[in-house]
Amino acid sequence: xxxxxxxxxxxxxxxxxxxxxxxxxxxxxxxxxxxxxxxxxxxxxxxxxxxxxxxxxxxxxxxxxxxxxxxxxxxxxxxxxxxxxxxxxxxxxxxxxxxxxxxxxxxxxxxxxxxxxxxxxxxxxxxxxxxxxxxxxxxxxxxxxxxxxxxxxxxxxxxxxxxxxxxxxxxxxxxxxxxxxxxxxxxxxxxxxxxxxxxxxxxxxxxxxxxxxxxxxxxxxxxxxxxxxxxxxxxxxxxxxxxxxxxxxxxxxxxxxxxxxxxxxxxxxxxxxxxxxxxxxxxxxxxxxxxxxxxxxxxxxxxxxxxxxxxxxxxxxxxxxxxxxxxxxxxxxxxxxxxxxxxxxxxxxxxxxxxxxxxxxxxxxxxxxxxxxxxxxxxxxxxxxxxxxxxxxxxxxxxxxxxxxxxxxxxxxxxxxxxxxxxxxxxxxxxxxxxxx
Numbered sequence: 299x300x301x302x303x304x305x306x307x308x309x310x311x312x313x314x315x316x317x318x319x320x321x322x323x324x325x326x327x328x329x330x331x332x333x334x335x336x337x338x339x340x341x342x343x344x345x346x347x348x349x350x351x352x353x354x355x356x357x358x359x360x361x362x363x364x365x366x367x368x369x370x371x372x373x374x375x376x377x378x379x380x381x382x383x384x385x386x387x388x389x390x391x392x393x394x395x396x397x398x399x400x401x402x403x404x405x406x407x408x409x410x411x412x413x414x415x416x417x418x419x420x421x422x423x424x425x426x427x428x429x430x431x432x433x434x435x436x437x438x439x440x441x442x443x444x445x446x447x448x449x450x451x452x453x454x455x456x457x458x459x460x461x462x463x464x465x466x467x468x469x470x471x472x473x474x475x476x477x478x479x480x481x482x483x484x485x486x487x488x489x490x491x492x493x494x495x496x497x498x499x500x501x502x503x504x505x506x507x508x509x510x511x512x513x514x515x516x517x518x519x520x521x522x523x524x525x526x527x528x529x530x531x532x533x534x535x536x537x538x539x540x541x542x543x544x545x546x547x548x549x550x551x552x553x554x555x556x557x558x559x560x561x562x563x564x565x566x567x568x569x570x571x572x573x574x575x576x577x578x579x580x581x582x583x584x585x586x587x588x589x590x591x592x593x594x595x596x597x598x599x600x601x602x603x604x605x606x607x608x609x610x611x612x613x614x615x616x617x618x619x620x621x622x623x624x625x626x627x628x629x630x631x632x633x634x635x636x637x638x639x640x641x642x643x644x645x646x647x648x649x650x651x652x653x654x655x656x657x658x659x660x661x662x663x664x665x666x667x668x669x670x671x672x673x674x675x676x677x678x679x680x681x682x683x684x685x686x687x688x689x690x691x692x693x694x695x696x697x698x699x700x701x702x703x704x705x706x707x708x709x710x711x712x713x714x715x716x717x718x719x720x721x722x723x724x725x726x727x728x729x730x731x732x733x734x735x
Contacts, residue, residue: 337369339633343399344378350592350655351459351619357649358640365640369633378569379507382406382698389415394625397634402439402455402621403692404447410623411454412446417624419453422635428456431642431659435686436460436618445733448692449532455621458641460656461588462616462680463512465608470601471498471582483520483610493582494558501554502581503564504572505709508691510551510564511701512615513585514708515690518547520611524684527613531688533735539723540716548715552708565709587615588673592654595669605672607680613687614680619656694729697722 341359345352359371374395382401388394389410400407410416423429423440432440436457443451467479472489475496480486493500503510519527522543529535538544554560564572569586576584577597584590585608594603608614622641624634640646647660652667656677665671680686691698704722707713713721 335368337366337630337633339369339371339397339630339637340395341371341373341397341637342376342381342395343373344376344381345399345589346593348593348596349589350650350653351589353592353653354646354650354655355641358637358643358646361640361643361646362637366633366636371637385410386413386415389625389627392627394627396624396628396630397637398623398625399620400455400623402448402457402617402619403689404442405692405695405697407439407455407621407623408442408446408448409695411442411452412444415626416454417626417628417631419456419624419635422638423453423456426635426639426642428638428642429453432457432618435681436658439618439688440621447533447733455623456638456642457618457621458638458647458658459619459650460616460658460677460681461619462656462677462686463516463585463587463608463614464605464676466576466584466586466590466594466603466605468576468579468582468601468603470579475582477582479604479606480609486609490554490557490559490583499558499561499581500583501560502572502576502584503560503709504567504569505565505706506567506702507569508689508698508702509569509572509586510560510705510709511690511698512587513560514547514551514701514705515615515687516547516585516608516611517550518543519613519615519687520608521546522613522687527687531693533693533730533733537726539719539726544719544722545715548708548718551705552711552715555709555711560709562709562711565706588654588656588677591669591673595654595667605676607676612683613685615689616680616686617688618658694726697725697729700725 343355345355347356359373363369363371385400407416429437438449440453440455440457441451442448442454472479475492475498477489477492478485480489490500503513525535526543530537555562572584572586573590575581577594579601622638624631628634642659644659644661647657648664651657651660651665651674652670654670654673656674665674691701700722704718707718708715
């Protein structure tokens with residue numbers, strides 16, 4: 299796999315509209331707009347309606363149906379966990395959709411490509427110029443080799459936004475408790491202590507889904523350098539799960555629970571519980587992804603909020619966004635390609651950018667929303683420093699559930715850090731053996 303040395307190019311790609319352009323239906327194998335036969339495009343994604351992506355995809359559906367008058371889009375909203383757990387089974391059946399949003403990485407899109415469940419999009423990517431809109435690091439999560447390892451090989455997915463994990467904060471609660479926006483890790487933990495002394499649990503968390511493991515990974519990243527990241531994510535060296543990076547992540551996460559920074563009862567909470575608690579103004583901090591940004595902008599009415607990158611770290615979890623994939627069993631591949639084309643169009647990308655998303659092909663002058671500009675500036679800062687570190691569950695199939703169980707044990711105190719690290723090391727090492735590394 300190629301190293302994410304193109305991450306700086308990702309920053310340049312954000313808000314740059316390629317001269318090649320992108321138009322619905324260009325280069326389609328069979329033009330549905332001229333067909334007299336009614337057709338149905340079966341679409342699945344898991345973005346909420348008020349998120350930036352949800353708004354953009356809803357607009358894309360309208361544009362698609364307007365340009366394909368004999369086609370109806372049958373959209374089915376699926377939960378992230380639902381698709382995560384059932385994708386292989388569903389895509390190997392007659393129930394497969396024609397196009398689907400799916401998580402990127404070796405353990406997800408890579409695994410499905412290895413199993414022969416996804417369509418090779420390489421020819422369409424070149425024909426429609428999507429590769430021109432997705433240079434450098436953006437292509438890393440779109441391509442997979444015969445082992446299902448990202449970074450090279452054939453195109454099996456098309457991302458059309460970027461994403462990263464940040465620290466959201468409630469300005470009202472920060473001011474009330476006289477906590478300043480931190481510029482160092484020491485200032486950050488001092489602020490957490492101030493909240494605890496005031497009887498406030500500082501960090502919203504969800505142990506039953508992805509948020510807790512991303513906090514654990516962020517803590518590990520604060521002690522990591524690029525060679526460690528390349529070893530863990532790209533199999534370019536041996537990973538010591540009891541080395542300083544993961545040991546610090548596990549020990550510090552467990553310590554944060556003991557100190558009251560993270561609630562002990564958060565072990566069973568889901569991401570939605572975490573997000574709602576923060577949006578309701580109950581907790582001052584939420585460490586999570588840019589996919590929440592548009593929703594926070596839409597739903598928070600009672601307080602001002604902001605964000606900053608995790609203090610003391612040069613890398614954060616992040617990458618291109620999730621990818622559009624076309625199942626091998628799709629009955630309407632030409633329509634699926636047309637829909638992807640529309641999501642890459644200037645109008646949809648501009649809407650994504652003004653709704654709190656990080657577009658890859660928008661017109662810079664069209665991004666007028668102040669909050670959206672702040673988000674994109676932070677993303678550019680991170681990517682300019684080559685700071686996108688992917689996500690902790692990517693390296694091995696089934697690793698997501700392993701990490702959920704691991705951080706739940708850290709929250710509950712039912713296992714030591716060393717025991718948890720042993721448990722997350724084994725499936726990782728088993729996968730290395732499976733792919734011949």
